[in-house]
Amino acid sequence: MLSLAKIRTASLKDLQKLIMPSGFYRQKAKRLKSFSNHVFSGHGSLGEMLKMQLPDLRSDLLSMDGIGNETADSILLYAARRKVFVVDAYTKRIMSRIYGLEEGIDYGKLQEYISSRIGSSLELYQDFHAQFVELGKNYCKTKPLCNGCPVKLYCLHCKDSAAD
Ligand code: SF4
Structure with missing residues (x-):
């Protein structure tokens, strides 16, 4: 089938x-x-x-x-193997936590924000999306597991929580 x-x-x-x-x-x-x-x-x-x-x-x-x-x-x-970044719920959550962006940010705006910084290879577009999914599934869950998260050094949310 x-x-x-x-x-x-x-x-x-x-x-x-x-x-x-x-x-x-x-x-x-x-x-x-x-x-x-x-x-x-x-x-x-x-x-x-x-x-x-x-x-x-x-x-x-x-x-x-x-x-x-x-x-x-x-x-x-x-x-279709086109260079188009896929924005999913993980991407929105992770980007909002790392950079302090609004979680309800418009799909197109977030897509443009990432696409303008990601470089030009198709493999990178695919890999980057997969990395967001992995990070969201394993660390940046609804209740984030910041200890051990590979991007915690760059994350505003993690710094704010540590300061509390
Ligand atoms: S450090 Fe915490 S809040 Fe930041 S991306 Fe990782 S799991 Fe999410």
Whole structure:
């Protein structure tokens, strides 16, 4: 089932059964079907779709049900291999703690802030996003584990907590 063509022809019920462990399986199965239909009827193939100009491809992805900024940018970064930084909840939390930025900062503003400082390699964009996820999962949790955090020397939140 690991191809869009198979997902497109599978029954909704079979798809639901297969992805059940991922949670929200009914909604996700519907979205997978509509994504595969969109790709084939609108573009002929995934390869053709991913060749579109970046702004057009991003708008096309965002026009689909269930695809927001983070999902669109994840597809752009990993599937289409475009230099687009993915801002997720971990990124917002970590950046707000390290630099004292507002946690509710606008997606586009934070993306621009990071992209303008990150350098120009695709691998760096991918790795940097993965590092945010690792840091968020292992240290910068809802209740942060600052002892042992690899960036604690640079973190405003950690300095403020130590001063308390
Ligand atoms: S030092 Fe603490 S608050 Fe700062 S990034 Fe690490 S875990 Fe988060």
